[in-house]
Amino acid sequence: xxxxxxxxxxxxxxxxDVLLEARRITKVFPGVKALENVxxxxxxxxxxxxxxxxxxxxxxxMKIIAGLYQPDGGELLLGxxxxxxxxxxxxxxxxxxxxxxxxxxxxxxxxxxxIFIGREPKVFGGLTDDRSLNAKAxxxxxxxxxxxDPRTQVGRLSVAAQQMVEIAKALSFDSHILxxxxxxxxxxxxxxxxxxxxxxxxxxxxxxVVYISHxxxxxxxxxxxxxxxxxxxxVDSKPAAELEISDVIQLMVGRKLQAGLRPEPKAKTEPVLExxxxxxxxxxxxxxxxxxxxxxxxxxxxxxxxxxxTARALVGADPKTAGTVKAFGKVANIDKPAxxxxxxxxxxxxxxxxxxxxxxxxxxxxxxxxxxxRFLKFGLLDDAKMAEAARRHVQALDIKTPSVRQILRxxxxxxxxxxxxxxxxxxxxxxxIFDEPTRGIDVGAKQEIYDLLKRLADSGKxxxxxxxxxxxVLRMSDRIVVMCDGRITGVMENAAATSENIMELATQFRNPxxxxxx
Amino acid sequence: xxxxxxxxxxxxxxxxxxxxxxxxxxQQGMVxxxxxxxxxxxxxxxxxxxxWDNISQLLLASVVTAIQAIGLTFVIATGGIDLTxxxxxxxxxxxxxxxxxxxxxxxxxxxxxxxLAGALLGLINGTLIAYVKMQxxxxxxxxxxxxxxxxxxxxxxxxxxxxxxxGYNAIAMGEPFIPGLKNAVLILLxxxxxxxxxxxxxxxxxxxxxxxxxxxxxxxxxxxxxxWEVLAYVICGAFTGISGILxxxxxxxxxxxxxxxxxxxxxAAAVIGGTSLRGGRASVFGAVIxxxxxxxxxxxxxxxGVQDQWQKVVLGIVVLVAVFVDIMRRGGKEE
Numbered sequence: 001x002x003x004x005x006x007x008x009x010x011x012x013x014x015x016x017d018v019l020l021e022a023r024r025i026t027k028v029f030p031g032v033k034a035l036e037n038v039x040x041x042x043x044x045x046x047x048x049x050x051x052x053x054x055x056x057x058x059x060x061x062m063k064i065i066a067g068l069y070q071p072d073g074g075e076l077l078l079g080x081x082x083x084x085x086x087x088x089x090x091x092x093x094x095x096x097x098x099x100x101x102x103x104x105x106x107x108x109x110x111x112x113x114x115i116f117i118g119r120e121p122k123v124f125g126g127l128t129d130d131r132s133l134n135a136k137a138x139x140x141x142x143x144x145x146x147x148x149d150p151r152t153q154v155g156r157l158s159v160a161a162q163q164m165v166e167i168a169k170a171l172s173f174d175s176h177i178l179x180x181x182x183x184x185x186x187x188x189x190x191x192x193x194x195x196x197x198x199x200x201x202x203x204x205x206x207x208x209v210v211y212i213s214h215x216x217x218x219x220x221x222x223x224x225x226x227x228x229x230x231x232x233x234x235v236d237s238k239p240a241a242e243l244e245i246s247d248v249i250q251l252m253v254g255r256k257l258q259a260g261l262r263p264e265p266k267a268k269t270e271p272v273l274e275x276x277x278x279x280x281x282x283x284x285x286x287x288x289x290x291x292x293x294x295x296x297x298x299x300x301x302x303x304x305x306x307x308x309x310t311a312r313a314l315v316g317a318d319p320k321t322a323g324t325v326k327a328f329g330k331v332a333n334i335d336k337p338a339x340x341x342x343x344x345x346x347x348x349x350x351x352x353x354x355x356x357x358x359x360x361x362x363x364x365x366x367x368x369x370x371x372x373x374r375f376l377k378f379g380l381l382d383d384a385k386m387a388e389a390a391r392r393h394v395q396a397l398d399i400k401t402p403s404v405r406q407i408l409r410x411x412x413x414x415x416x417x418x419x420x421x422x423x424x425x426x427x428x429x430x431x432x433i434f435d436e437p438t439r440g441i442d443v444g445a446k447q448e449i450y451d452l453l454k455r456l457a458d459s460g461k462x463x464x465x466x467x468x469x470x471x472x473v474l475r476m477s478d479r480i481v482v483m484c485d486g487r488i489t490g491v492m493e494n495a496a497a498t499s500e501n502i503m504e505l506a507t508q509f510r511n512p513x514x515x516x517x518x
Numbered sequence: 519x520x521x522x523x524x525x526x527x528x529x530x531x532x533x534x535x536x537x538x539x540x541x542x543x544x545q546q547g548m549v550x551x552x553x554x555x556x557x558x559x560x561x562x563x564x565x566x567x568x569x570w571d572n573i574s575q576l577l578l579a580s581v582v583t584a585i586q587a588i589g590l591t592f593v594i595a596t597g598g599i600d601l602t603x604x605x606x607x608x609x610x611x612x613x614x615x616x617x618x619x620x621x622x623x624x625x626x627x628x629x630x631x632x633x634l635a636g637a638l639l640g641l642i643n644g645t646l647i648a649y650v651k652m653q654x655x656x657x658x659x660x661x662x663x664x665x666x667x668x669x670x671x672x673x674x675x676x677x678x679x680x681x682x683x684x685g686y687n688a689i690a691m692g693e694p695f696i697p698g699l700k701n702a703v704l705i706l707l708x709x710x711x712x713x714x715x716x717x718x719x720x721x722x723x724x725x726x727x728x729x730x731x732x733x734x735x736x737x738x739x740x741x742x743x744x745x746w747e748v749l750a751y752v753i754c755g756a757f758t759g760i761s762g763i764l765x766x767x768x769x770x771x772x773x774x775x776x777x778x779x780x781x782x783x784x785x786a787a788a789v790i791g792g793t794s795l796r797g798g799r800a801s802v803f804g805a806v807i808x809x810x811x812x813x814x815x816x817x818x819x820x821x822x823g824v825q826d827q828w829q830k831v832v833l834g835i836v837v838l839v840a841v842f843v844d845i846m847r848r849g850g851k852e853e
Contacts, residue, residue, distance in 0.1 A: 089740035104735035106728040108798035117728055117739045120721055127719045155731075 016044030019079065019208050020065065020096075020177055026073030027060050027232075034060040037074065038234045040227060042177065047199060047209045049223035049240065053252055053503075054303050054468040057232040058212050062179050065210075066098040067091035097170030098179040103162050107155030112137035114154050115169045140168040144198055160191040167198060178202060179210040184218060185304065196222050214302050215509050216245040230254050246500075249507070253470060253499035261475045263454075263494055269293040271326075272462045273345075273431055275314060278323030283309050283486040287323070291431065291464055296457050298477025299466040301506045306486040307466045308350060311433045315340035315347045327431070341370060343431075346424030348417070350436035350466070356420040359409040363401055364390040366408055367422045393422035397452065414445030418452070432456065433464040438472065450476060470499050484508050549791055549804050553811045560818035567821050574698035576817045577810070578768070581690075581702045582607070582761045584809035586780060587787035588713045589757025591805045592750040594788055595723070597730040597797025598647060598654040600751060601781050602639055602661045603758045608777035609665035610635045610762035615678035615772030618686065625686055632766075633759035639665065640755020644748030662781070669774035678772040690767035702764050706806070709760070714802040716753075723800075726750050730797025786833065787812055790840040812836075 022040040026033070035057045042048050050058045063069045065076065067085040075082050078094060085091050091098070105114050112134045113120075121129040121136070137150035146164045148157070154165060163183065170178055180199075184192045199209055199222060211223055219226065220240060227237040228251040235251050273291040278284055283306045291297050299307045312318040314325060316334040325332045327343045334340050340347065349355035357366055368375055368386040375386045390404040397418045401411055408416060417437060424432060437453065438446045453476060457463055467473050473480055480497050482490040482505035490505040561568040586603040593600045614632030617623045623631075639661060646657040680686050690702040717723035725746040728736040737743045761780075766772040789795060790811055791804025812833060819829045 088738045092740070104732070104738050106731035106735055106798070108727055108731040109724070113724060113728075117724070117736065118741050120724065127715070128721060128724060130719075 016046075016205050017079075018042070018077075019044050021077040021080075022061065022065065022074065023077065024074035025061065025064060025071045025076075027057075027064060027069060028072050033232055035064075035071075035232045038229065038232070040234070041237070042208050042210060043225075044176075044208055045203060045205050046225050047203055047211055047223045049219040049226045050210055050212045050229065051214075051219065051226060051248055051252055052229035052235075053470065055231075056229040056252070058229055059181065060232075061229070062098065062181060062210065062212060065091070065177075066096060066179060092173050092175070095174060095176045096179065097173055097175035097177070099163065099166045099170065099181065099183055101181050101185060103166055105154045105162055105165060107153070109154060110134075110151050111141075111148055111154055111157070111165050111168075112150035114165055115140065115150075115172050119172075136172075137168070140171050143171065144168060146194070159186040160188070160194070163187070163195070164198075167202075171202075176207040177210070178207070179212070181212045182214070182304075183211070184213065184215060192218070214507050216248060216507050217509065219248070220245065228252055246504075249500055249503045253503050263296075263476070263478055265493065265495060266295060266478050269295065272328055274326040275310075276324045276326075278310065278313055278325070279321045280309060280313050280318060281321050284313060284320075285486045287483075287486075287488055289481050289488060289491060291462050292479075293462050294457055294460050295478040296453060296463045296465055296476055298473040298480045299464060299483065300470065300473045300480055300502050301468075301483035303468065305483040305506065307483050308435055309486070310483070311347055311435055311464065311466060315345055315433065317347070341427060341429070344427075344429045345431040345433065346427065346429035347433045348420050348424065348435060348437065350439055352416055352420050356423075357408055357416060360407060362405050362407055363394065363399070363411075363419055364404045366419050367393055367404075367426055370423055370427045389426060390422070393425065397422055398448070412445065413441045414449060417441060417449060421452070430460070431462050431464070433466070435466045436468065437465060438467075438469075470502060473497075473502070474499070482506050546792065546801060546803055546807075549807045549811070553807055553814060556811065556814050556818065560814070560821065563818075564821045567818055570698055572817065572821070574700070574703075576813050577703045578690075578700050579817070580806075580810045580813040581706045582765050583780065583783045583787050583812060584706050584806045585709060585757050585761045585764065586784035587791070587805035587809050588710060588802055589754035590781075590784050591713075591788050591791075591793050591800045591802055592717070592723070592726055593654075593754045594785075594793050594795060595717070595726040595730050595797060595800035596747050596750045597733070598747070598750070599658065599785070599795070600640075600643060600654065600754050601658040602643060602665060602755070603761065603784050604777040604780035604782070605662045605665035605669065606636060606639050606755065606758040606777070607762040607765055607780060608772075608774050609669040609672070610639070610759040611766035611772040611776075612669045612673045612678055612774050614759075614763055615680050615766055616672060618683045619678055619680060625683065625689075628683075628686075629689070629763050632763045633756055636759020636762065637752050637756040639758065640752040641748065643755065644751030647751065648744035648747040666775075669777075673772065673774040675774070677774070678766075679770070680766060680772060681770045683770075686767055687770045688767075690764045702768060705760075705764065709757070710802060710806050713753075713757075717800065717802050722746070722749060722753075727798055727800060730794075730800075732798075783809070783812055783833075786837045786840075789837055789844075792844070794844065795841075808840075 018041055020042040022038060024037040024039065025035050026037055027035040038057065038061060040061060052058050060069065064071050065085065067087045067090055076085060077083065083094065085094065106117065115137050116133055121132045123129040134150045141148050141150060144164055144167060148161055148164060154162060157165065183195060187195060203209055211219065213219055223240045225237065226240050226243055226248060228235040228248060230252060235254065269292045271290040272293045276288050278287040287310050301307050309318065313320045316336045316339050325334055327345065332343050334343065353359060364387050367390045372381065375382050387404050393399065394401060394404060399415050399418045399422070401415060408419060411419065438449050441449060453463060453465065465476055474497060477494055480492055480494060480502065481488055482502055484506050489508045566572060586607065590600055590603060610632045613635045614628040617631045618625060618628035643658050643661055646652045647654050688701065690700060692701040693699060694701065725736065725741055728741065729743050729747060733743055765776065787808035788805045791801050791808030793800045793804060815833060815836060816829050819832060
C-alpha cells in the first residue's frame with residue numbers, strides 16, 4: 001500500500017490546464033447553508049481529493065458540478081468559459097461523469113445495454129443491433145482490462161464489477177472529468193488496486209479525476225492535490241505531497257470547543273447494557289461495548305461507519321449474525337424491536353418522520369402508541385387517560401403545542417423529537433438510543449434537546465447518542481465510542497477526547513493487506 | 519488507456535451453472551415444460567383431452583387472454599400494472615360493434631375503431647400514471663370502472679348483435695389452412711412474434727425494462743422516461759382493443775359485460791410466463807404460454823368433470839406457485 005516518493009513522481013504528471021473551476025459557489029437548503037463561497041480548481045492530469053467531515057459540503061459541490069443541483073450563487077467555468085449545467089445528461093455531454101456511491105444501473109439489463117442506454121446502435125431502421133452493441137462494450141471493458149462479459153445481466157455482477165460498468169459508461173461518453181464519490185467503500189483490497197490502476201490510466205494530460213473519500217491512506221496513495229472543505233466553506237487546497245494525514249485531519253476538524261462546555265467527569269456506575277461481539281452480515285464486525293447507568297455514551301464516526309447499524313442490530317430491527325446482549329445484568333434475547341421495547345430499550349431513529357412518528361395523528365396518539373395496553377378500559381381505549389398522560393409529558397418535556405390533540409405534522413422538528421422521546425418514556429424505557437437527535441432541528445431547539453438529554457441522564461436514564469457532529473459528541477458525551485468500517489476503533493473518556501483523535505480513529509480503515517484474516 | 523491486464527477482481531457474485539446467454543432461454547423452457555407436463559397429465563386422466571378437436575378449442579379459448587397478456591407484459595415490464603384489459607375489451611368491442619352495426623361502416627373501420635379506442639384508453643392511463651403521477655393500480659382501476667359503465671351506456675344495456683355484419687365472424691373463426699386452426703390463433707401467433715421483436719430488439723422494450731429495473735437511473739441516462747411509460751400503456755391498450763375485436767368476432771356480438779375478471783387472467787398469464795410484477799423482467803413468449811397454461815388447466819379440469827368454481831381455486835393456487843417459483847429462482851432476494 002505504501003508508495004515511495006520516487007514512484008509517486010513517476011506516475012504523477014505535471015499539473016496542466018484548468019479543466020474546471022468553481023468560483024464562489026453558494027448553495028442554500030431550507031435552514032442550512034450547504035456551501036458558502038466555495039472555490040475549487042481542477043487541473044488536467046490531476047487526481048484531486050475532496051476531503052471534509054460529514055456535512056462539509058463535498059457531495060453538494062459534486063452534485064452541482066454533475067448538474068443534479070443548481071447553485072444559488074457563484075459560477076462554474078469549464079475550460080475557462082462560464083457554463084450552466086442544468087441536468088445530468090448535459091454534464092455527460094460536457095464530458096463530466098460521476099460515479100455515485102449508489103450506482104445508477106439497470107439491474108435487469110446487460111452490461112452492454114446499460115453502457116449504451118439511450119444510444120443504441122440500430123439496423124433495419126429500428127431494431128437494436130446487439131452484436132455491435134456488445135462489441136463496442138467489449139472494447140471499452142478491454143481498455144479497462146476487466147474480464148466482464150458484456151452480455152451479463154448487471155444485477156448478477158459483484159459491486160466492484162458494477163463500478164467498472166459505471167466507469168466504462170463514463171469512458172463511452174469520452175468524459176474528461178471523472179468524479180468518484182467514495183469509490184472504494186465496498187471494494188476489497190485487491191479490487192481497490194484494480195481501481196487505482198484504472199484511475200492512473202484514466203489520468204492523462206487532458207483528463208482529471210475528483211476523488212471524494214474519507215480514507216486518508218488511499219488519498220495519499222492516489223491523489224495529487226487535496227482540497228479540504230469544512231462546514232460548507234473552502235479551507236485549503238494543496239499538493240498531496242505537502243500534506244501529512246494529520247495535517248488533513250487538522251484542516252477537516254479545524255475548530256476548537258470551549259472547555260467550559262465539556263461535561264464534568266462522572267463517578268463510574270454499574271453497566272446497564274453489555275454488548276459483546278455484535279456482528280451483522282452486511283457491516284458490523286465484533287462490536288463490543290458497555291453502557292453505564294446514568295451516562296451519555298456518544299457514538300462518533302463517519303457516514304457508513306456502522307453506528308446506526310449497531311443500534312438497529314441491538315434493538316433487533318436488523319438480523320445479527322453473532323453477539324450477545326446483556327441488559328440490566330441479564331442476557332437479553334432480542335430478535336425483534338418488540339423484544340427490545342420489553343427490555344426497556346427505546347430507539348429514536350435519525351429519520352423520525354419515517355420511523356418514529358405517525359405524522360397524521362395527534363400528539364396523544366403518538367405518545368400512547370407503544371403503550372396502548374395500559375390505556376385500556378373494559379377492552380376499549382380510554383381517551384381521557386391517554387390525553388392525561390400526554391399532557392403530563394408535554395409539560396415535563398416542555399413540548400410546544402397548542403393542545404395534545406394537535407396533529408403532529410404541524411409541530412416543529414425539535415418538538416417532534418420530544419414527542420418521540422415522550423413515547424418511549426411512557427413505555428418506561430430506561431435505555432434510550434438517540435440517533436442524530438438534533439438532525440434537522442434549529443439551533444435554539446438544539447440547546448433544549450441537549451438540556452433534556454442531560455436531565456434524563458441525571459435522572460438515571462442511560463443514553464446512547466449517535467451523532468455525526470463532532471462538537472455535539474464532545475459536549476454531550478461522558479464517554480465516546482468511535483466506529484469505522486463496522487468496527488469499534490476506540491473508546492475513551494470525554495476528558496481524553498479531542499476532535500483530532502476522534503477523527504483519526506474514525507478514519508482508521510482496516511489495513512487492506514490483513515483484511516483476509518479479519 | 520490501451521493497457522490490457524487481467525484483473526484480480528471478482529466479477530460475478532451469484533454464480534450459476536447456466537451460461538449467461540442461455541439463461542433467459544432456459545427459464546422460458548421451464549414454463550413450456552410445465553405446460554407439456556400438464557397436458558400429459560390430463561391426457562393420461564382423460565385421453566379425449568389430446569384430441570385435435572379439444573386442442574383447437576383450447577387454443578381458441580386462450581387467444582383473448584394471451585393477447586391481453588402480451589400487451590400487459592409491456593406495462594408490467596415498466597413496473598406498472600393495468601387493470602383495464604378486461605372491461606376495456608368489453609367497451610372497445612361495443613365501440614367497434616356500434617361502428618359496424620348502427621353506423622353501418624365497413625368492417626375495417628370497425629376494427630380500426632376498436633383498436634384505436636383501446637390505444638386511447640392506454641394513452642389516458644399512461645398519461646395519468648407517467649405525468650400526473652397517479653398510482654397505476656388506482657388509475658387503471660378507475661379506468662376499468664369507466665369502461666364498464668361506458669360499454670353499458672353505449673350499448674344501451676344490451677348486447678350488440680353483429681350477426682348481420684357479413685364476414686366479421688370470419689376474422690376470428692376463419693380456417694384458412696387447416697380445419698380447426700382458427701384465424702384468431704394465427705393472428706395471436708403473428709402478434710406474438712411482432713411483440714416479441716418489439717420487446718427484445720427495439721428500444722421500446724429495452725426502455726420499458728430499463729424503467730422497470732431502475733427508473734431514476736434510466737432518467738439520469740437521458741431517457742425521457744414518462745414518454746416511454748405512456749407508450750407501454752398505449753401498447754397494452756391497443757392489444758386490449760384487438761382482444762375486443764377477436765372476442766366480438768368470435769361471438770358475432772359485442773357484450774358490454776363480457777370481460778369481467780379477464781384482467782386477472784391476463785395478469786396471471788404474464789406471471790406464470792415469468793414476467794416479474796416488480797418490473798424489469800418480461801417475456802412475451804412466456805405470456806402466451808402462460809395464457810395457454812391457464813386455459814389448459816380450465817379445459818383439463820372440465821374434461822375431468824371438475825366444477826367451474828373449483829377451477830378458479832386451482833388457478834389461484836397455480837399463480838401462487840408461479841410467484842413462489844419466481845422468488846425461489848431469485849434466491850429469496852430482491853433483484
